[in-house]
Amino acid sequence: MGNLATLLEKSATEYPDRTAIVFGDTRLTYAQVNGAANQVANLLVSRGIKPGDKVALSCANLPYFSTIYYGILKAGATVVPLNILLKGREVAYHLNDSNAKAYFAFEGTPDLPIGDAAWEGFQATDSCTEFFLIKLDSAQPAPLSPPEFFSPLVAEQPPTFDTVETDDDDTAVILYTSGTTGQPKGAELRHRNMRDNALMGAELFGANASSPDTYLCVLPLFHSFGQTVIQNGGFAYGGTVVMLPRFDAQAALGLMLKEKVSFFAGVPTMYWGLLAALDESVDVKQLAENLRVAVAGGAALPVDIHKQFQERFGVTILEGYGLSETSPVASFSRFGQEPRVGSIGLPIPGVEMKLINDDWTDVEDGPDAVGEIAIKGHNIMKGYYARPDATDEAIKDGWFRSGDLAKKDEDGFYYIVDRSKDMIIRGGFNVYPRELEEILMEHPAVSLVAVIGVPHDSHGEEIKAYVVKNKDHDDVSEADLVAWGKEQFAAYKYPREVVFIDELPMTSTGKILKRELS
Structure with a gap:
């Protein structure tokens, strides 16, 4: 099948008049989405973008995301989706690291000026030569000076395009993820990785193009979960994707009823929000009659939310597990079966999982045996872009080591125990302490810092920084550092709490003992 864009093209051929995307009052058919993606491909080719080139995209859950995503793929290029919360310096890093040659960015809102951060990052990058600003007001005349506006440029392009044939092993998407070693790394995902993972919908959820689902898209499309399970999985089976740019429980419930x-699909905090928003004004009976599948990932789902959702909606939430490096789905609870609460399910078809020790040896089976999850199969990335050493550390003989510790029961169901990395999951977003610590150390008042995650009712974890202060900066307060961090980091990353401390607990070899901080 080759190019990942064939998921859209096949449905556009078979169901041209079926609604592919709903956004507010806008309803786009498969033929329209495919035609718009063709226009994007033509625009890229006209600007010299060639197969294998990297093209970045910063866009909220809007129809633009899908049309540009598939347009990039049709041109034979690689999509580099960026988190819309990134600040200018972070955008520049991602553009440079991925060698992106072109960049599409949505203007954003006054509260979240995505376009401003994107333009700042683009201007700080030499390798990226094309920048297209997406404005909702398409009637706005094109500017005489940069940045160029997307809509008038793409409108000039023909809606037909011969999709570039790609090899199954060519890179379709680079998804950025971090490790404990600092800066984010780009996971290179092949066309077959992403395509095969999206096509799991039939076996995992009973997806069927003759009786298509209507998907609520509240998970960010720049993230692998929303991209594969909602967008690509929905389009693969001729479904309708209802887009909501930002999760709001009341708005989500309203759309669930209306459409x-x-x-x-959501992270646990979204389910928590939906349940909290149910009141007499919500027709729960109708919601429950419509809802066929509910899936969760990103963090462990509390038992109480499982029970409440089952009681109110009559639907069992299916928990799954995966990482950016695994396209992302690696394991899932089985549709139609009684859930094992707390379990991330069984490996998906075509994928193997096992528990390993630090030295890659297999952990001996046993009810209390704990090991690091290793994964092998069609979903494993090609590697980390331009980082052969990091790739070699992560993948051995086709097995990818996840960094997550788990147990396995006698029936083969896996249960996450802990994370062997220091990663913090805040509201479903991965936050890596080392990256924050390196930037915080740039502040003149900071002598030493340790960033940890602390339990939080709605976000799962909150970010807390313990700081040993330089003695000659007594005028700097904890609140000052919080405010400074807010300027440096994406909104989900900056420490909400800073605590000054005389010294950090350490081992005899000088390593900070984070487990003694709370």
Whole structure:
């Protein structure tokens, strides 16, 4: 099948008049989405973008995301989706690291000026030569000076395009993820990685193009979960994707009723929000009649939320597990079976999982045996872009080591125990302490810092920084450092709490003992 864009093209051929995307009052058919993606491909080719080139995209959950995403793929290029919360310096890093040659960015809102951060990052990058600013006001005349506006440029392009044939092993998407070694790394995902993972919908959820689902898209599309399970998985089976740019429980419930949503995917905090928003004004009976599938990932789902959702909606939430490096789905609870609460399920078809020790040896089976999850199969990335050493550390003989510790029961169901990395999961977003610590150390008042995650009711974890202060900066307060961090980091990353401390607990070899901080 080759190019990942064939998921869209096949549905556009078979169901041209079927609604592919709903956004507010806008309803786009498969033929329209495919035509718009063709226009994007033509624009890129006209600007000299060649197969294998990297093209970055910063966009909220809007129809633009999908049309540009598939347009990049059609041109034979690689999509580099960026988190819309990134600040200018972070955008520049990602553009440079991925060698992106072109960049599409949505203007954003006054509260979240995505376009401003994107333009700042683009201007600080030499390798990226094309920048297209997406403005909702398409009637706005094109500017005489940069940045160029997307809509008038793409409108000039023909809606037909011969999709570039790609090899199954060519890179379709680079998803940025971090490790404990600092800066984010780009996971290179092949066309077959992403395509095969999206096509799991039939076996995992009973997806069927003759009886298509209506998906509520509240998971960010720049993230692998929303991209594969909602967008690519929905388009693969001729479904309708209802887009909501930002999760709001009341708005989500309203759309679920209005559009008769049958498939919902979210992180645990979203389920927590939906349940909290249910009141007399919500027709829960109708919601429950429409809803066929509910899936969760990103963090462990509390037992109480499982029970409440089952009681109110009559639907069992299916928990899954995966990482950017695994396209992302690696394991899932089985549709139609009683859930094992707390379990991330069984490996998906075509994928193997096992528990290993630090030295890659297999952990001996046993009810209390704990090991690091290793994964092998069609979903494993090609490697980390331009980082052969990091790739070699992560992948051995086709097995990818996840960094997550788990147990396995006698029936083969896996249960996450802990994370062997220091990663913090805040509201479903991965936050890596080392990256924050390196930037915080740039502040003149900071002598030493340790960033940890602390339990939080709605976000799962909150970010806390313990700081040993330089003695000659007594005028700097904890609140000052919080405010400074807010300027440096994406909104989900900066420490909400800073605590000054005389010294950090350490081992005899000088390593900070984070487990003694709370």
